[in-house]
Amino acid sequence: xxxxxxxxxxxxxxxxxxxxxxxxxxxxxxxxxxxxxxxxxxxxxxxxxxxxxxxxxxxxxxxx
Numbered sequence: 459x460x461x462x463x464x465x466x467x468x469x470x471x472x473x474x475x476x477x478x479x480x481x482x483x484x485x486x487x488x489x490x491x492x493x494x495x496x497x498x499x500x501x502x503x504x505x506x507x508x509x510x511x512x513x514x515x516x517x518x519x520x521x522x
Contacts, residue, residue: 461515461519462519463515464511464514465515465516467508467511468508468509468511468514469508469512471504471505471508472505472508472509472512474504474505474508475502475503475504475505475506475507475508476501476505477501478491478497478498478500479498479502479505480501482494482496482497482498482499482501483498
């Protein structure tokens with residue numbers, strides 16, 4: 459069960475990080491996050507953390 463949780467959280471973090479990145483870079487209009495440098499920096503960090511979480515979740519599922 460824990461492997462599925464990590465996989466789900468990792469995937470969610472990758473998607474959120476990607477959205478934050480494109481908003482921070484100004485590709486998505488209509489948000490207070492548009493063209494804000496902080497989101498262009500935090501987005502890839504969150505996406506990278508999501509990839510690490512996905513990797514850990516995959517490792518946990520393979521061990522069983």
